Amino acid sequence: MVMDEMQRWEILRLHIEDGITLTDLARSTGISTRTLSRWAARYRADGIHGLRTTTRSDAGAHRISAELVAYIEHLGLTRPRPSMAALHRLVNSRAQQLSVKPPSYATVRGIIQALDPAMVTLALEGPASYRDRHELVYRHRAERPNAIWQADHTQLDILIQNPDGTPTRPWLTIIIDDYSRAVCGYMVTTTAPSAMNTALALRQAIWRKTDPTWAMCGIPDVLYVDHGSDFTSGHITYTTTALKIRIIHSTIARPQGRGKIERFFSTVNTELLTTLPGHLAPGVRNPHPVLDLTSLDTAVGEFISSYNQRTHSSINTSPKAAWIGRGWIPRMPENLEELDGLLLRVSTHRRVQRDGIHFQGQRYLSPTLAPFVGHDVTIRYDPRDLSEIRVYDHDTLLCVAVDEDHPNQRYSLADIQAARRRRRRQLRAGINERIPIHESHPTDLSPVNPDVSAEAPRPRGRTSRLRTYEEDLSP
Secondary structure, eight states: OOOOHHHHHHHHHHHHTTOOOHHHHHHHHOOOHHHHHHHHHHHHHHGGGGGSOOOOTTTTSOSSOHHHHHHHHHHHTSSSOOOHHHHHHHHHHHHHHHTSOOOOHHHHHHHHHTSOHHHHHHHHHOHHHHHHHHSOOOOOOOSSTTSEEEEEEEEOSBOEEOTTSOEEOOEEEEEEETTTOOEEEEEEESSOOOHHHHHHHHHHHHSOOSSTTOOOOSOOSEEEEOSOTTTTSHHHHHHHHHTTOEEEEOOTTOGGGGHHHHHHHHHIIIIIGGGSTTBOOTTOSSOOOOOBHHHHHHHHHHHHHHHHHSOBTTTTBOHHHHHHTTOOOOOOOSOHHHHHHHHOOOEEEEEOBTTBEEETTEEEEOGGGGGGTTOEEEEEEETTEEEEEEEEETTEEEEEEEESSOTTOOOOHHHHHHHHHHHHHHHHHHHHHHHHHHHHOGGGGSOSSTTOOSOOOOOSSSOOOSOOOGGGGOO
């Protein structure tokens, strides 16, 4: 530890004023007699100022030639940089060529470590790494709620069960308000990011929620996204244009502008997923999946509700309070039908039957469909909820048709497809159980007519479509 002049005087005064010998003083303080003697001489010459720490005139300068220092720095900034041992050997060879004393390993390492880290990053890793680590970042914040929304996706660190029982890692789509940090909408899926998933998250974000504590809604002025194919799709472009939303794409390979939403993803992984079964913790490769998509969706929704109402450290208030402010009216679509017409673009064509519209094994009916029996229509639907479909005639909404057999039950397209697969597996298992029984009792398959022991061989080529009777087989 470096002592100042007053600390040194407190020790030396025992010798100057109290007459304690330097030998005894060195024994009690652990400071060498030579150092104490030098302090005493400087004190007698210059008083208390003589005890100040002096700085060498060559402090910070290397005691080797400037040419050799430049060579060491050159090696330290060369890509790929040699190992420290190899670098030291190269420097020694260079010193012999210059006929100077080779520097020690510690000296070479000290020169390398003294290089500016930003300079090293730029030289060895390139401008992208330098920009992400050392470049000054301006943390922009929107001036008011709904001025800028950010949208992005992440694959969650958790395994859940697919409807068929197989494990999968789900994806989370989030839409967050830049000004208040409030989560306005989300979507949890087992499929990779797509324009449809983004549209469904936008639909939830824009429209009013049934939960009174989730106040965030409205049409944003700007939607800030990356260059993913879902954000550059014609579906999203058409929707945002119709809703008068300006899309701004972040600079490619520059994630700094999406820091707010990336921070929320980190919060979900560290605060929510660590408490759920199936979490992919470090060192755990194959945790047993317990939750299904619906359970995870519920857990994420509850976490978002809590997140929106707790104090955020960056704004010193809750996202909900920051979004509401002193009260204001957000810009809204004319009605939900208009919004669905823009966002629910998963569509197909069906013919209206006398008993309704048949789709995915379900039957949908509405009194409005009576004049359209026998006509082809377009239906649009939310893959998360097939309890109802929207019926269009040449892009004009006719009605919302409801599943007649399950009017109050909400189920998804994935649920129906999984149920179909389970049914096929059950039927195949039944077939496999019965085939060996028939093979073990060949008499059960013998012809009814005992005179006919086997079916006549079929001629090659074109076969007759006429029915063969028993009389035709007689000679």
